[in-house]
Amino acid sequence: MKSMNYPRKGKFIPFIILQYSGLLSLPDYYEYKWMNILHKHLYSAAIYASVALVSLPLVLESAIFYAIHDTTELLRRLFEAFGCFIFLTVSFVASFKVNIILTLYHDVREKILTKANPKIYEKYEKQANFYQRVTLTLCVSLLVSFIVETWSPMTTRNCEVYKNVYHLKPPYRKLPLTIRTPFLDSYPWPVYIFLYVSEMHLCFLCFASFYFVSGLQTTIALPLTGQYEMLCEFIRLIGREHRDVNGERVFYTDIANGNFLYRTETELFGKHRLQRMTQSNRREKYKIYEKYFVRGIIIRHQKLISCKQRYQDLMSSLFDNLMLVPVFAMVVIAFYQMFFLRDQLFTVEGVKILIEFLIMVVVESQFVEVSEKMDDCHQAIVTTISESNWYLCAPEVRRDLCLVIRRCQQPNHLTFLSGLLVMNHSLIVYWLRFSFSFINFMKVTEVQAVILSKDSQALLPSPTSRLHVRRIDQLSHRGRRKGFGFPDEVSSYFS
Known part of the structure; x- marks a missing residue:
C-alpha cells in the first residue's frame, strides 16, 4: 500500500507536527497499513487517554483545591488549565473531522487559490507566512521560557506558594507547570525527571494545537481574501472593452486564472453562431461576451462564498462547544497578569507572562482581522460594481449584478454560537472594557483587604x-x- 503524497513543508507543517505528536492521524500517512492502524488506535489513543485521565484532572485539581487560597496563584493555574483544555479539546474534535479539514485544505490550496494577479497572490502569501512565523516564534519562546524558569533561582514568593498553598515540604524543586501530584514526591531525581518530561510533553502538545489552530487561519481564511481582491479587478472591467498591457483587445475565458483569447471570435462564440452574425452587428456579439463574462464572475463569487461557508462551519464545529468561554477567560486573565505582575516583567517569570499575553493577543487579532477582511471583501465588491460601467450592460446582466449586490450586502463576519458572537472590532472593544473592569474590581478588592487587615491588627488588644x-x-x-x-x-x- 502506498502512502499519500502529503506536503512536507510550507503551509502543511502544522498538520505534520500534530501527526507526529499523536494528536492527529492523517489517512494513509505511512506506507504500510499496519503503521497507520497503530498510530491511530494505539499511539494517538494513548496520548489522549493520558491527557484526559491524568494531566487535565491534575491541572484542575491543583487550581481548584489548592491554589484557590491565593488569588494570583489561582488565576495562574486557571490560565494554564484553560489553555490545556481549549487547544487539546480542539485537536481532539479535529481528529474526528480530519477528512473534512484535508478536503477543505486541498480545495483551497489546489482549486480556489489561483494566480490571476501574481502581485495580489504574493502579497497575501507573504502575510500568511509572516503570521505563521510569528506564531511559531511565540510558541518556541514560551516553551523555552518554561525550561529556563525551572533552572532560575528559587524566590521567596515560590517558597511561600509551595509551603502555604500546595503544602509541599522542603527542599523544593521547580517544574514547568505547578501541578500538585498527591502520591509523588518530586525531590528524588528519577521522579523529578519523570514529572519534568511529562509536563514538558503536555506543554508541547498545547503549543502544537495552538499552532495548528493558527495555521487554519493562515492557510485557508487569509488567502481567500486575496481571491476576493482579484475578483474585484475583473468586476472593474464590466461595461468596458478588455485589453491587455499592450493595448490588444482580449476576451476572457477563465475568470479564476485570468485566461483570455486574442480576438479569436470563432473560438469564443462558436462557428455556427458566428455565421449567423453579420460583421456590422458587433453589439450583438459584445452582448453575448458580456453576459458570458459576468456569468463567469458570478460563478467565481459563488465558489468563494461556498468555500468561506465551509470554513465557517469547520470553525464553528471546533469552537462552539463551550470553547469560547475559556478563551474569553484567558484573555481577561492575561490582562490581569500583565497589570498586577508588571513589577516582575524583567524576570524570567515576567517574560513568560509577557509571551502568554502576546499569544492571546495574536489569537484574538487573527480571528478578528480575518473576519473583518472577509466582510470588507463583500463591501469592496459592492463598491467596485457601483464604480464600474454597469449601466452600459444589458438588462439581464444588470439583473444578475443586482443579485450579486444583494448577496454582498449581508454580513460576512465569522460567527459562533449560531450568530450570537460576531468576530468584529466591537468584540475587541467589549473584551477590553470587561478586562479593565475586572482589573479595577481586583484592585479595589485588594485595597479593601489591606485596609481590613490593618484595622483588625489595630483592634487586637x-x-x-x-x-x-x-x-x-x-x-x-x-x-x-x-x-x-x-x-x-x-x-x-x-x-
Whole structure:
C-alpha cells in the first residue's frame, strides 16, 4: 500500500507536527497499513487517554483545591488549565473531522487559490507566512521560557506558594507547570525527571494545537481574501472593452486564472453562431461576451462564498462547544497578569507572562482581522460594481449584478454560537472594557483587604490592655453585687 503524497513543508507543517505528536492521524500517512492502524488506535489513543485521565484532572485539581487560597496563584493555574483544555479539546474534535479539514485544505490550496494577479497572490502569501512565523516564534519562546524558569533561582514568593498553598515540604524543586501530584514526591531525581518530561510533553502538545489552530487561519481564511481582491479587478472591467498591457483587445475565458483569447471570435462564440452574425452587428456579439463574462464572475463569487461557508462551519464545529468561554477567560486573565505582575516583567517569570499575553493577543487579532477582511471583501465588491460601467450592460446582466449586490450586502463576519458572537472590532472593544473592569474590581478588592487587615491588627488588644479589661470586669462584677458598677457599654467596648 502506498502512502499519500502529503506536503512536507510550507503551509502543511502544522498538520505534520500534530501527526507526529499523536494528536492527529492523517489517512494513509505511512506506507504500510499496519503503521497507520497503530498510530491511530494505539499511539494517538494513548496520548489522549493520558491527557484526559491524568494531566487535565491534575491541572484542575491543583487550581481548584489548592491554589484557590491565593488569588494570583489561582488565576495562574486557571490560565494554564484553560489553555490545556481549549487547544487539546480542539485537536481532539479535529481528529474526528480530519477528512473534512484535508478536503477543505486541498480545495483551497489546489482549486480556489489561483494566480490571476501574481502581485495580489504574493502579497497575501507573504502575510500568511509572516503570521505563521510569528506564531511559531511565540510558541518556541514560551516553551523555552518554561525550561529556563525551572533552572532560575528559587524566590521567596515560590517558597511561600509551595509551603502555604500546595503544602509541599522542603527542599523544593521547580517544574514547568505547578501541578500538585498527591502520591509523588518530586525531590528524588528519577521522579523529578519523570514529572519534568511529562509536563514538558503536555506543554508541547498545547503549543502544537495552538499552532495548528493558527495555521487554519493562515492557510485557508487569509488567502481567500486575496481571491476576493482579484475578483474585484475583473468586476472593474464590466461595461468596458478588455485589453491587455499592450493595448490588444482580449476576451476572457477563465475568470479564476485570468485566461483570455486574442480576438479569436470563432473560438469564443462558436462557428455556427458566428455565421449567423453579420460583421456590422458587433453589439450583438459584445452582448453575448458580456453576459458570458459576468456569468463567469458570478460563478467565481459563488465558489468563494461556498468555500468561506465551509470554513465557517469547520470553525464553528471546533469552537462552539463551550470553547469560547475559556478563551474569553484567558484573555481577561492575561490582562490581569500583565497589570498586577508588571513589577516582575524583567524576570524570567515576567517574560513568560509577557509571551502568554502576546499569544492571546495574536489569537484574538487573527480571528478578528480575518473576519473583518472577509466582510470588507463583500463591501469592496459592492463598491467596485457601483464604480464600474454597469449601466452600459444589458438588462439581464444588470439583473444578475443586482443579485450579486444583494448577496454582498449581508454580513460576512465569522460567527459562533449560531450568530450570537460576531468576530468584529466591537468584540475587541467589549473584551477590553470587561478586562479593565475586572482589573479595577481586583484592585479595589485588594485595597479593601489591606485596609481590613490593618484595622483588625489595630483592634487586637495588647497583653497590658487584656489585664485592664480583666480588672475592669472584676470591679464591675463586685460593683453589681453592691448595687453599682460600670455600665455595660464600657465592658462591651473593652471586650
